[in-house]
Amino acid sequence: MPEANKPVLEFLQTRRSRPAKLLRAPAPDREALMPILTAAGRTPDHGKLEPWRFIVLEKPALTRLANAIDARGTSNGLAPEDVAKARSQFDDSPLCVAVIEVQKPSEKIPAIEQTYSAGAVCLALLNASLASGWGANWLSGWPSHDTQFCADHLGLSNAERVAGFIHIGTASAVPPERPRPDITAITTWIDA
Template sequence: MPVPNPAALDFLLTRRSRPAKTLTGPAPTRAELEPMLTGAARTPDHGKLEPWRFIVIEKSAMARLAETAEKCGQSNGLDPEQIAKGRAQFDQGHLAVAVIEVQKPSEKIPAIEQTYSAGAVCLALLNAALAAGWGANWLSGWPSHDRAFMTQALDLKDNERIAGFIHIATETSAPPDRPRPDLGAITEWVDT
């Protein structure tokens, strides 16, 4: 007989990301962040490859990442609006965890499963931060897909890429809920 955890289920049924631009200081301390990282590291990981790692970006590093995003955007010939949007999460950020996908050679575990696991880590960290009472948002944007940014800002290796930036800080206001998927439209039941 299953043993329900109604509080956990209620959290999942009502969870809502907090827009990063609405977050303010303080951000979690290292001691406060470690349980969230520990929870995220419990993500399903076929083959126990740990195809991900964390880079914690503290407030003092945000300006450097914003400048790097601007320079990379200019080098890529992006328009000023795209560049501004790419650097905004760092200009406004108080603390972010870059979840880094680390592709590892494996005859048994396909690369796509490693990618799925890294994405699951992003969601697990987001939910851990929200469950701990912080405001949190999972962002990507063009800098997270730009190889020059990955190399210059975070010194990533060729087998690494950014799965997402999880911004965590104090929420200033709870956003209203947004429309959710129609379960009937996205669910198929197979019984024979």
């Protein structure tokens, strides 16, 4: 029987994101963030392509993005509540790491596997932040899917897209537990 790492398993079974709207300063500084980014970088990566990268958005950049979201949403004719919701994740956040999917040409590794790896990096970054004692939340929203916005304000190329915005800070409150999946209802066992 293998030896279980019980504290890690317990953490994973009880982990809970902290809503971005409840995150406040302080946030991890650059020195505190590096081990978190390092842990996230250990995500499965078939072919060692590194089909992702990080953009760390500190408070001045978050303010700039919030203003740009407001202008872009208004010019695109989006509903004011949709613009306000997208803007708030950057207004309220003390620190955000944008995980950028970077599709790499490969004969062996399909694009979808690279997308899965980028998503796994988001979860690893979220969990590493929580395990380090910070509050964290993985968000996206319409700005992450607006290619012109991402090119203009995050410097993304045509081969890149936002896999997620991971907001990190100090949780000002702990939300109540939410319903979780019934594992027995979604699990099929095949023995032959």
